[in-house]
Amino acid sequence: METILSLKNIVKVYPNGVVANKGINIDVEKNTIHAIVGENGAGKSTLMKIIFGEETPQEGEIYYKGKRVHIKNSLEAIAMGIGMIHQHLMLAPELTVAENLILGTEPVKWKLFLDKKKIMEKTESACKSFGFEVPLNKKVKDLPVGTKQRIEILKVLIRNAELIILDEPTSVLTPQETEVLFKSLRELKAKGKTIIFISHKLKEVKQIADRVTIIRDGKDIATEDANKLSEHQIAELMVGREISFERIEKPKSIGEPLLRVENLHYVNDENIHILKDISFEVRRGEILGMAGVEGNGQTELVEILTGLRAATSGRILIKGTEITNLSPREIREKKVAHIPEDRMENGVAEKSSIEENIIVDRYYKKPFSKNSFLNWKYIGNHTTKLIKDFNILAQSSKTPISALSGGNIQKVVVARELSSDPELIIADQPTRGIDVGSEEMVHALLKEARDRGIAVFLVSADLDEILKVATRILVIYNGKIVAEFENNESITQEKLGPYMLGVTTKEEGSTNKPLSTEQKEV
């Protein structure tokens, strides 16, 4: 086999002093799908940015097709035949699909005007030759995320990429959409392309990859044929210790309802009906999971429950007391903890120290402060204890959040929320973008909270997570609750998927129609 890309002893230090890569060696063989796995903060994304010319390494050598190269920027990488699909898609939402596809290489008339005819010809022929079907005349903003991702891939192909890097491509997709993506990737491989696939979903890695490299703490731990390693082995190599993947055991006893939501509606500023008649309850000692593709109203629902957004109508009750549209502090005083969806946006103040982040919900209470004066000594000890209890990798309680990795930042958030003595925990995507080790810890903590009689409301787009920890499952689609299940062995991803896509509705009951609109398009 021929080696297309070879990385030798790559070292990368960021301006803030974080050493992301500590001497990484990888050989990628031509015409293979090569998966790179590792915990968050292990250095995968940095490595990919180096290959794509977005970051420059301090040490090490890159060989592409046998020649030593210095890739200074992404334009050079594209010219060499390297393409990258970022985790967060980079398309211009107001332009049509065709315009997005040829952006940067667009044909022009008289050096001034876009040649619309040529644009269509060019993009149509590209679609045909790669076997991709996308609605060329539609605006990108009107398309589902799976289609957008295919546009990104097509964009890279049009630029004659031979080596395609995909950074966690499945994190925004439903199981059905993931299947479609994998089909495309296999076809591309058949056409002679090489694919680097970054993920921390190991099931997918096993499914799609020929070779797999495991990265831990900035170093390459192992590179193997994917079929020689089991999912479990890969996971243990990633975290460097033993871990479990089992569904957690059922709660022994479930108490009375703690949170009740009655006929909740929310209409936003643009007069769009985001939440439609949402009613449910969360009982003490259970974890209620809410599954759904992102953007179906979950964000708004959680913000309304926690006082960050006002409901249009309906009622929210905790232990029978109405809390609808109270302030965040008033709701927190009712012993509600909130692990937010976007930890950098809502969960932490990045430039502040860990201790200043820990006290945000309790600084005004004794003994954290007395007569308006903060007791930094107590706060420091309190934080140091939490750092130890929650296994946060940090030098001290005064370390700024910005010096921590994603997983450790999430541990700070979780430490704060779980140490607030809650009776209800609202966890919105609590493990998104964090590594297997931290994820396992968060799940264990939620289970432990549940067993102490705390009611847990878990919102997640990750079905593995929902199936692993939830006691009951609600599925939300387009602002409505479309299904409810007791979680047991008979519930599978395939069963939930169609509800999440709105293909099967509540009325149709158990008749599974797994065909998605996504698949029809292909």
Next chain:
Amino acid sequence: MEKFIVKYFNLIRTIIAVLIGVVISILIIFIISKNPGYSLKTFFLGPLLTKGRFGDFIEQASPIILCGLAIAIPFQAEQFNIGAEGALFIGAAVGTAFAVSTHMPTILHITSVLLVAGITGAIWGFIPGFLKAKWKTDELVISLMMNYVAYFLGLYLINYYFRDKSAGFLVSYQLPKTAWLAQFIPGMRIHVGVIISFVIAILTYYFLYHTTKGYEIRVTGINKNFAKFGGINVFMVIVISQVIGGFLAGLGGMTEVMGLHRRFNWQMSPGYGWDGVVVAIIGRNNPIFIIFAALFLSYLRTGGQVLNLLSDIPSEMVIAIKSIIILLITAEAFLEKFKYRITIREAKRREALDESDS
């Protein structure tokens, strides 16, 4: 060494920026002065050479410190209220009006005049603050416009109702002696207001870093969404931070009138509020650093005044130096490459240590 540089990088960068500003001003003096040696000496040593000038140097720092704090507190809450100049002016004008129309025993008179001036300044902070919190208006624009309102309103009040017609200039009546802040060192114009400003700076430091309200202000400034999420009343913080700022600026204007001039004699805006913006930036909104930044600026101001008096260099020189220093300090990328190189070396050393440990 590397660790030291990374840790104190901002301080080092500020010092280097100041030094570059000084070097450039030396060059300018050499180019335009007929007697550069003498001009340099008067500019850089002038404030130290006589007792009176040294007193002026310390005295002038006082309103700059208070205005620096007045700017820094809203800045810490990420509120770009630059209305210190207006709050100072209107605070002093209304305070003067109150002082000359009332009769009280000394202590009571001084406190009540200071309170009136402070509260007037606080109203000047409240308006942009409330409008921002309620309707998301731009506090920068509103506070800037309110500076003009304060200027003309203040002049109208003094020149039409409290003008001392017996004086040869456009000035207010002299303040009754019961409202004077004493100058307590013979031969120097240092007055009680100077002590007040230093004490307030230290109190502000404790307020910002050791009280719950100060914490709310800082957290809101770093991440407003996070503050809201944690239960902090962001609306209140936005308003309060600007009200406190306005109060301190009003105090800064009034102490200057009560301690130095003893009457309202500003027909032009004195510019302390703008110097406040400068020292807040140089001092990175930290009250303790602001004291030093204000002393530095008032040294330049005094040196510039001496220079204007005794040599062929205009005092506008000082403005040029100030501008260069601010430019270098606010340029985020200045010396950033140098820091990056040091960071890499430091990180590698740390890694090597880790390796040998394990």
